[in-house]
Amino acid sequence: MSSTGTILRTAAQLLNYYGLHTGDHFAAHTGQLDLNAAIFRAVTGKTPNAFLTDDDQALLLITTNEPAMDAIRMLSAVLPTEPPITNGLDDHIEHLSWWPSHAPNPDRGWPAPTVSEVLGALHRAAQTADTLTDLPQARAAA
Numbered sequence: 001m002s003s004t005g006t007i008l009r010t011a012a013q014l015l016n017y018y019g020l021h022t023g024d025h026f027a028a029h030t031g032q033l034d035l036n037a038a039i040f041r042a043v044t045g046k047t048p049n050a051f052l053t054d055d056d057q058a059l060l061l062i063t064t065n066e067p068a069m070d071a072i073r074m075l076s077a078v079l080p081t082e083p084p085i086t087n088g089l090d091d092h093i094e095h096l097s098w099w100p101s102h103a104p105n106p107d108r109g110w111p112a113p114t115v116s117e118v119l120g121a122l123h124r125a126a127q128t129a130d131t132l133t134d135l136p137q138a139r140a141a142a
Helices: 003-018 035-044 055-063 066-078 092-098 115-133
Strands: none
16 A cells, blocks of 8 residues: 555545535634645644635645645546646646535536545545555566
8 A cells, every 4th residue: 555545545534524625725613624634634633723714824834745745646636627727837736626616517517526526536546546656666678
């Protein structure tokens, strides 16, 4: 099992327990977490106060945590939508904030996912991470 896979499975357990937050900021005062906050908490065991009130500080905390960003990128890669582009780069954090809260998109033909679908995506991303890290070593040419 990969560490990224473990992080994603832990995030799924956190969301199942605390609930999925789809409102303003990264977390709610009631304990609900958005996908990014759940992944960060899975890595650190903490939900900083900035996640409740200060998006800029929360973004800094998330982007400077490499294991969290690896898990965020992995989950973003398995989603049925493409990440938005911000400053010329894929914005995986925005992708995870947008995907579960997005109202049905008639232009693309899909509704917002259910909580079960979000949890399923976390488990698929965890399985993908495990599969990628369980590949055998390349053989040297004889």
